[in-house]
Amino acid sequence: MAEKKRIDEPTGTETVGHEWDGIEELDTPMPRWWLFTFYACIIWAIGYTVIYPAWPMISDATKGVSGWTSRGALDAEMKAQADRTAPIRNAIGATPIEQLSNDPKLLQAAVEGGKAAFKVYCVQCHGSGAAGSKGYPNLNDDDWLWGGDIATIHTTLVNGVRQPNNDLTRMSIMPAFGRDAILQPGEISDVADYVRTVSHQQPVTGARQRGAAVFAANCAVCHGPDGKGMRAMGAPNLTDAIWLYGGDKATIVQTVTNSRYGVMPAWGPRLDAVTVKMLAAYVHSLGGGEALPTATAPIDANPAAAENVQEANVASK
Amino acid sequence: MSHPNNVKEVEEDLHLYAKRKAVYPKAVDGWFRRLKWLIMVVTLTIYYVTPWLRWDRGAYAPDQAVLVDLAHRRFFMFSIEIWPHEFYYVAGLLIMAGIGLFLLTSAVGRAWCGYACPQTVWTDLFVHVERFIDGDRNAQIRLANAPLSLSKITRRLIKHGLWLMIAVMTGGAWIFYFADAPSLLHDFVDGRAPFIAYATVGVLTATTYTFGGLMREQVCIYMCPWPRIQTAMMDEKSLAVTYKDWRGEPRSRGMKKALEEGVPTGDCIDCNQCVQVCPTGIDIREGPQIGCITCALCIDACDKVMHQLGKPRGLIDYITLLDAEEEAMGHPRMPVRKRIFRPRTIIYFSIWGAIGLAMMFSLGNRTRIDISALKDRNPLFVKLSDGTVRNAFTIKVRNMEARPRQVEIGLLGMDDARMWAEPGDRDTAQRTIRLVVAPDSVSKDRIYVISKAPEPAREEFSFTVRALDKQGGSDSDKVTFDRAEGQ
Numbered sequence: 001m002a003e004k005k006r007i008d009e010p011t012g013t014e015t016v017g018h019e020w021d022g023i024e025e026l027d028t029p030m031p032r033w034w035l036f037t038f039y040a041c042i043i044w045a046i047g048y049t050v051i052y053p054a055w056p057m058i059s060d061a062t063k064g065v066s067g068w069t070s071r072g073a074l075d076a077e078m079k080a081q082a083d084r085t086a087p088i089r090n091a092i093g094a095t096p097i098e099q100l101s102n103d104p105k106l107l108q109a110a111v112e113g114g115k116a117a118f119k120v121y122c123v124q125c126h127g128s129g130a131a132g133s134k135g136y137p138n139l140n141d142d143d144w145l146w147g148g149d150i151a152t153i154h155t156t157l158v159n160g161v162r163q164p165n166n167d168l169t170r171m172s173i174m175p176a177f178g179r180d181a182i183l184q185p186g187e188i189s190d191v192a193d194y195v196r197t198v199s200h201q202q203p204v205t206g207a208r209q210r211g212a213a214v215f216a217a218n219c220a221v222c223h224g225p226d227g228k229g230m231r232a233m234g235a236p237n238l239t240d241a242i243w244l245y246g247g248d249k250a251t252i253v254q255t256v257t258n259s260r261y262g263v264m265p266a267w268g269p270r271l272d273a274v275t276v277k278m279l280a281a282y283v284h285s286l287g288g289g290e291a292l293p294t295a296t297a298p299i300d301a302n303p304a305a306a307e308n309v310q311e312a313n314v315a316s317k
Numbered sequence: 318m319s320h321p322n323n324v325k326e327v328e329e330d331l332h333l334y335a336k337r338k339a340v341y342p343k344a345v346d347g348w349f350r351r352l353k354w355l356i357m358v359v360t361l362t363i364y365y366v367t368p369w370l371r372w373d374r375g376a377y378a379p380d381q382a383v384l385v386d387l388a389h390r391r392f393f394m395f396s397i398e399i400w401p402h403e404f405y406y407v408a409g410l411l412i413m414a415g416i417g418l419f420l421l422t423s424a425v426g427r428a429w430c431g432y433a434c435p436q437t438v439w440t441d442l443f444v445h446v447e448r449f450i451d452g453d454r455n456a457q458i459r460l461a462n463a464p465l466s467l468s469k470i471t472r473r474l475i476k477h478g479l480w481l482m483i484a485v486m487t488g489g490a491w492i493f494y495f496a497d498a499p500s501l502l503h504d505f506v507d508g509r510a511p512f513i514a515y516a517t518v519g520v521l522t523a524t525t526y527t528f529g530g531l532m533r534e535q536v537c538i539y540m541c542p543w544p545r546i547q548t549a550m551m552d553e554k555s556l557a558v559t560y561k562d563w564r565g566e567p568r569s570r571g572m573k574k575a576l577e578e579g580v581p582t583g584d585c586i587d588c589n590q591c592v593q594v595c596p597t598g599i600d601i602r603e604g605p606q607i608g609c610i611t612c613a614l615c616i617d618a619c620d621k622v623m624h625q626l627g628k629p630r631g632l633i634d635y636i637t638l639l640d641a642e643e644e645a646m647g648h649p650r651m652p653v654r655k656r657i658f659r660p661r662t663i664i665y666f667s668i669w670g671a672i673g674l675a676m677m678f679s680l681g682n683r684t685r686i687d688i689s690a691l692k693d694r695n696p697l698f699v700k701l702s703d704g705t706v707r708n709a710f711t712i713k714v715r716n717m718e719a720r721p722r723q724v725e726i727g728l729l730g731m732d733d734a735r736m737w738a739e740p741g742d743r744d745t746a747q748r749t750i751r752l753v754v755a756p757d758s759v760s761k762d763r764i765y766v767i768s769k770a771p772e773p774a775r776e777e778f779s780f781t782v783r784a785l786d787k788q789g790g791s792d793s794d795k796v797t798f799d800r801a802e803g804q
Contacts, residue, residue, distance in 0.1 A: 125697075127696075128695055129693075129695030129696045130696075131695065131696035131699070136701075138696070138699065140696060140699040140707075140709075141699050141700060141701055141702065142701050142702055142743075143701075143706075223676075237702065240702035240703065240704075241700055241701070241702055241703060241704035242700060242701075242702050274414040285739075287699065287707065287709060288699075288701075289767055
């Protein structure tokens with residue numbers, strides 16, 4: 001091949017030496033700018049592999065002299081963000097939860113921060129709009145199992161619901177009336193009818209009278225004689241329009257038969273105190289938040305009172 | 318062309334890149350030159366002075382008469398304030414500017430190019446500076462050809478220094494349209510202005526210096542699309558700078574001698590004054606051409622020569638192609654009135670005027686307050702414990718006046734509905750809410766609407782807003798109220 005290389009006369013360019021049916025190919029050199037760019041790329045690539053982690057080894061890869069890692073870059077970014085928000089977070093941390101609403105700016109920051117944290121930790125059960133679903137309370141409405149003022153919400157968040165090894169956790173234990181044979185199926189059906197009449201879902205029938213007796217004997221301890229519930233026990237109001245698991249007869253029968261034991265993690269040990277406060281502020285801001293009870297010691301500042309509640313719960317079983 | 322050697326010669330002369338032929342325009346005085354002076358003074362004054370004009374808008378808005386406030390997305394122009402959503406006014410202005418140029422072109426030809434285009438104005442300014450330092454045309458040519466000497470270097474340094482100074486001032490003036498001029502100047506000198514200010518000044522300094530000082534007529538001839546468009550827009554009734562060849566030809570340098578010899582001569586004595594004064598370096602006697610920006614300096618130069626020769630002025634003159642034909646045949650020229658008022662100019666003017674009037678009308682009638690309601694979609698509705706349904710909305714009220722305004726938000730439709738805004742609650746729910754919207758801003762409030770009615774699953778109603786001051790104004794936005802899922 002090589003012997004056929006020659007200089008092409010009209011162009012003055014060397015040929016590559018191939019010939020096909022008299023057609024030859026010119027060995028036109030690369031444009032200079034292209035070549036220099038190519039060399040520059042090679043030099044840049046070598047420098048890059050020295051400075052940044054690049055070469056795969058058997059169990060690891062070269063580290064690069066700059067020590068850069070994507071994990072490190074993320075950490076730096078997170079730290080920069082944490083530093084940026086530190087003043088307002090510290091201010092929120094230093095403010096007792098009951099006094100958060102006195103400072104609108106602080107409250108606004110807490111609500112926004114809580115909104116972000118909610119998207120990470122809470123949406124899995126309560127939904128992205130906090131509207132809940134069957135078994136997971138809707139946090140937008142005005143019905144609260146344990147209370148809807150900001151301090152009570154905070155306590156619920158810190159201690160969770162039915163968490164073992166937590167004395168302050170929200171623990172309501174309704175007996176499984178059917179499964180444990182406390183009530184007969186007929187009685188359960190009667191009491192379900194009764195509950196549906198007190199919540200105005202069905203008209204008064206004969207079953208109501210029988211059910212009323214069953215209710216007074218078994219349920220009124222926690223749900224109250226009028227069925228309006230008792231927040232200290234976490235016993236829901238049975239007369240309103242909101243049903244956590246459902247207000248139709250079959251669901252009520254099932255609830256009375258087997259009881260319901262919803263759980264929520266205790267966020268106090270899992271998240272930092274400021275984030276939990278912000279979550280409380282956010283949940284309180286969703287439209288159903290209640291005012292703080294006047295002249296009452298906040299519940300989380302009085303563990304003894306909470307313990308009493310728990311004892312009452314156990315006793316009611 | 319049949320001879321191969323000839324072809325080769327032509328090929329050697331043709332290049333992709335045409336080397337610039339230096340232009341040393343000669344100073345000239347005359348009617349059109351004075352008009353150019355006047356227009357230059359007026360346009361430069363407008364450019365430099367406008368940002369420094371003040372306009373009292375009260376305590377809540379900037380007091381700069383013309384301000385493009387990009388940071389706050391407002392455009393102030395004397396008594397007019399434009400918000401981003403009203404940008405069509407700016408679009409309308411641009412359309413008017415475009416049609417205005419059409420109108421100008423069909424009436425008086427390339428007058429924009431010759432007198433008012435920034436490229437022309439700044440190039441003119443740079444040419445004068447050059448003349449001030451280096452002397453007139455002949456001195457400039459001599460200096461260009463002279464070997465490098467101390468005096469040449471000094472003159473060059475002074476010239477380019479002055480050019481750069483003008484360029485810096487040009488770029489410098491631009492930034493004042495975008496921020497409070499006095500405080501920006503203060504910050505700029507102190508080195509505390511934002512980086513973008515310095516970058517803008519830097520870029521505009523570079524473009525002004527390059528375009529006005531170095532490239533000059535090449536911008537018009539090679540870069541600017543406008544001459545191409547103008548070429549398409551001009552017709553036989555558009556004014557153009559024309560050399561009357563029927564009067565000037567044949568040219569003669571020795572007229573007396575020619576007369577003695579009985580050779581016929583035209584009025585053109587081939588003195589080349591028209592070429593020497595031309596800022597784009599063309600010879601107008603070759604006929605109309607894209608390089609001619611119709612600055613009419615050649616008319617001034619030629620008129621002067623004709624005056625000296627005792628001949629009537631206007632061997633080179635502003636005339637239309639139609640006039641040129643008529644005049645060549647010895648007919649009288651068309652009256653100016655007829656030339657200006659013809660269907661084309663009237664149509665352009667009507668469109669231009671109609672857009673202007675429509676914009677003025679709409680400016681006079683625009684509301685300065687409006688409302689937009691955004692419904693919470695997650696959750697769509699919330700059932701409260703007594704069975705009442707609650708929907709949440711984010712209400713934005715836009716106050717476009719530079720003062721705080723008290724407004725009343727109301728409900729239109731859904732007679733049983735009540736609403737409250739935070740920090741209120743259900744007990745205080747009413748049909749109306751009053752709030753104060755900060756000056757020149759948009760308020761954002763979360764509003765809860767409740768309805769006890771069990772039906773229908775979806776219902777339409779409107780939020781209304783009404784300003785409670787003397788000026789008044791109202792607006793509404795239609796939204797839906799949802800009661801049940803799956804509807």
